[in-house]
Amino acid sequence: MTALVDIAGLDVAFPLRRSLFARPRLLRAVAGVDLAIGRGEVVGLVGESGSGKTTLARAVMRLVAPTAGQIRFDGIDITHRDRAAMRALRRRMQMIFQDPYSSLNPRLRVRDIIGEAYAIHGIGTPRDRRERAEAMLARVGLPADALDRFPHEFSGGQRQRIGIARALATGAEFVVADEPVSALDVSVQAQVLNLLQDLQQSLGLAMLFIAHDLGVVQHISDRIVVLYLGRVMEVAPSDVLYTQPRHPYTAALLGATPARLRGEIPSPLSPPSGCVFRTRCPYAIAPCASVVPRLIEVTPGHAKACIRDDVLRG
Amino acid sequence: MARVTVAVSPGLLLLHRLLRRRLAAAALLVLVAVLAGGLLAPWIVPYAPQRMDILHRLAAPSRLHWLGTDEFGRDVLTRIVYGARLSLLVGGLVMLVATGCGLLLGLLAGYVRRLDGVLMRVTDALMAFPDILLAIALMAALGPSLIDVVVALATVQTPRVARVVRGAVLVLRELQFVEAAEALGATDARVMRVHLLPNLISPLVVQATFIFAAAILTEAALSFLGAGVPPTVPSWGNMIAAAQLYMQQADWLILAPGIAILLTVLSLQVLGDGLRDALDPRLRRLMR
Numbered sequence: 001m002t003a004l005v006d007i008a009g010l011d012v013a014f015p016l017r018r019s020l021f022a023r024p025r026l027l028r029a030v031a032g033v034d035l036a037i038g039r040g041e042v043v044g045l046v047g048e049s050g051s052g053k054t055t056l057a058r059a060v061m062r063l064v065a066p067t068a069g070q071i072r073f074d075g076i077d078i079t080h081r082d083r084a085a086m087r088a089l090r091r092r093m094q095m096i097f098q099d100p101y102s103s104l105n106p107r108l109r110v111r112d113i114i115g116e117a118y119a120i121h122g123i124g125t126p127r128d129r130r131e132r133a134e135a136m137l138a139r140v141g142l143p144a145d146a147l148d149r150f151p152h153e154f155s156g157g158q159r160q161r162i163g164i165a166r167a168l169a170t171g172a173e174f175v176v177a178d179e180p181v182s183a184l185d186v187s188v189q190a191q192v193l194n195l196l197q198d199l200q201q202s203l204g205l206a207m208l209f210i211a212h213d214l215g216v217v218q219h220i221s222d223r224i225v226v227l228y229l230g231r232v233m234e235v236a237p238s239d240v241l242y243t244q245p246r247h248p249y250t251a252a253l254l255g256a257t258p259a260r261l262r263g264e265i266p267s268p269l270s271p272p273s274g275c276v277f278r279t280r281c282p283y284a285i286a287p288c289a290s291v292v293p294r295l296i297e298v299t300p301g302h303a304k305a306c307i308r309d310d311v312l313r314g
Numbered sequence: 315m316a317r318v319t320v321a322v323s324p325g326l327l328l329l330h331r332l333l334r335r336r337l338a339a340a341a342l343l344v345l346v347a348v349l350a351g352g353l354l355a356p357w358i359v360p361y362a363p364q365r366m367d368i369l370h371r372l373a374a375p376s377r378l379h380w381l382g383t384d385e386f387g388r389d390v391l392t393r394i395v396y397g398a399r400l401s402l403l404v405g406g407l408v409m410l411v412a413t414g415c416g417l418l419l420g421l422l423a424g425y426v427r428r429l430d431g432v433l434m435r436v437t438d439a440l441m442a443f444p445d446i447l448l449a450i451a452l453m454a455a456l457g458p459s460l461i462d463v464v465v466a467l468a469t470v471q472t473p474r475v476a477r478v479v480r481g482a483v484l485v486l487r488e489l490q491f492v493e494a495a496e497a498l499g500a501t502d503a504r505v506m507r508v509h510l511l512p513n514l515i516s517p518l519v520v521q522a523t524f525i526f527a528a529a530i531l532t533e534a535a536l537s538f539l540g541a542g543v544p545p546t547v548p549s550w551g552n553m554i555a556a557a558q559l560y561m562q563q564a565d566w567l568i569l570a571p572g573i574a575i576l577l578t579v580l581s582l583q584v585l586g587d588g589l590r591d592a593l594d595p596r597l598r599r600l601m602r
Contacts, residue, residue: 063496086499095494097490102489103491104494105508105512106513107513108508116498116508120498
């Protein structure tokens with residue numbers, strides 16, 4: 001089976017120029033990530049703030065240009081496609097944003113926010129776009145009269161539903177959800193999460209579901225990828241990851257290690273040598289500073305990037 | 315009885331909030347009066363602007379001539395009202411041209427990254443000159459007609475608008491709805507038209523009132539220096555320039571146009587401040 005989304009050796013770096021005459025330094029936000037997402041599969045992407053999750057998502061959506069590696073969507077290489085050539089594919093891949101406030105244009109009515117998807121892709125006639133938008137609203141659990149209102153008339157949860165309706169309006173097969181509930185009240189999080197799960201199942205969506213803690217992605221994800229400083233630390237089917245984390249970072253995120261995570265995530269401008277996690281790892285040993293751990297499969301479908309096989313044996 | 319919510323247009327809401335500020339309301343009143351005077355000039359003034367009354371030269375304010383007469387016996391009030399016409403025309407045109415051009419340049423500089431450096435260096439260069447000096451230089455190159463004054467003043471003001479618009483665009487482009495539009499496949503033109511432009515109206519309106527004021531002031535200064543519209547045209551700056559010779563004998567000659575300029579420009583500034591305050595809550599919410 002070929003994957004719907006296939007990412008190989010993806011690197012995204014931003015040049016940072018301190019002054020006019022200094023040589024720009026590279027901020028490597030994503031470093032050598034391999035990731036495949038099958039049709040209808042939900043992959044959870046987890047990591048702290050600054051681990052490169054959003055950059056990875058934006059690269060997959062081709063909102064930023066990768067510096068190296070390859071991204072294929074349904075077999076089509078989109079790594080270097082220009083904007084015009086991407087347009088047709090965007091109908092099939094969409095994104096749900098983190099902030100329900102800034103992700104909706106305050107000057108547009110809901111019908112125009114959702115209708116923009118139809119307008120850009122020439123879906124339907126201007127007349128039946130209203131009906132289409134109404135149907136989308138119904139799918140996300142909002143009444144039809146919401147169409148003529150402005151975003152500020154809605155609560156955070158309702159706004160996020162509008163954002164979801166916009167993302168699904170074009171009939172996408174693949175949706176990137178960038179922390180879609182982390183800006184919402186806890187009481188609303190579960191509702192929106194359930195909605196996403198329902199939609200995913202009924203539409204057979206493939207998803208890249210981003211979260212900064214493992215709790216949110218557990219139920220919706222088939223597989224989970226743990227990212228740290230732009231590198232994949234561990235990949236495993238979701239039930240396995242929660243019960244048998246094999247990487248110290250995953251274990252720390254789950255709160256399963258004796259020592260909690262110490263300090264802050266290092267700056268991606270000067271990542272630690274060897275294993276990037278070693279500075280905060282309770283199990284770090286001398287070779288960790290020199291050996292860059294490769295992602296090695298420990299059991300089928302479960303891989304970790306850690307040289308210590310003697311700890312966290314499940 | 316069921317509560318009825320009435321949809322109020324944002325424009326009306328803004329007007330309401332503006333009028334709640336007394337100073338801004340007063341300023342608006344003055345400007346409406348000036349505007350009405352300028353528009354209706356031929357019908358409300360008792361004399362023709364060029365009519366000379368040699369027997370009553372430099373006459374003090376009286377019931378016949380409320381603001382006195384000048385050195386040719388022309389009615390000062392009449393010329394003030396006609397001067398308002400010119401000032402408003404110049405100010406309004408400069409405002410339109412400068413905000414239009416500035417908006418376009420600012421949008422391009424802020425959203426199309428490649429153009430940013432070039433456009434901003436050009437605006438820096440233009441802004442490096444003192445306003446009045448640049449205006450005089452342009453007038454010298456262009457010629458002394460009304461259109462030339464507008465072109466010169468618009469050239470002076472456009473960089474300011476471009477700067478403000480660019481700044482606002484730099485904030486807006488980082489908001490997720492712009493990214494959402496890009497993810498949907500929107501073209502640059504669409505992002506600018508649908509997502510950036512409507513959110514720029516507020517800062518633009520405020521900027522426009524200040525430009526209006528600055529244009530009136532600079533036009534008067536140009537006329538005063540003899541670099542503006544031809545001296546025969548009744549303009550506030552021309553009137554002050556001509557009055558210099560007689561100000562010992564006839565201080566009303568210099569006071570009348572001076573106060574007219576002061577009131578108009580002050581009102582525009584106050585209105586601009588009021589507009590900014592009235593618009594601010596929305597701006598802040600947008601830029602959060």
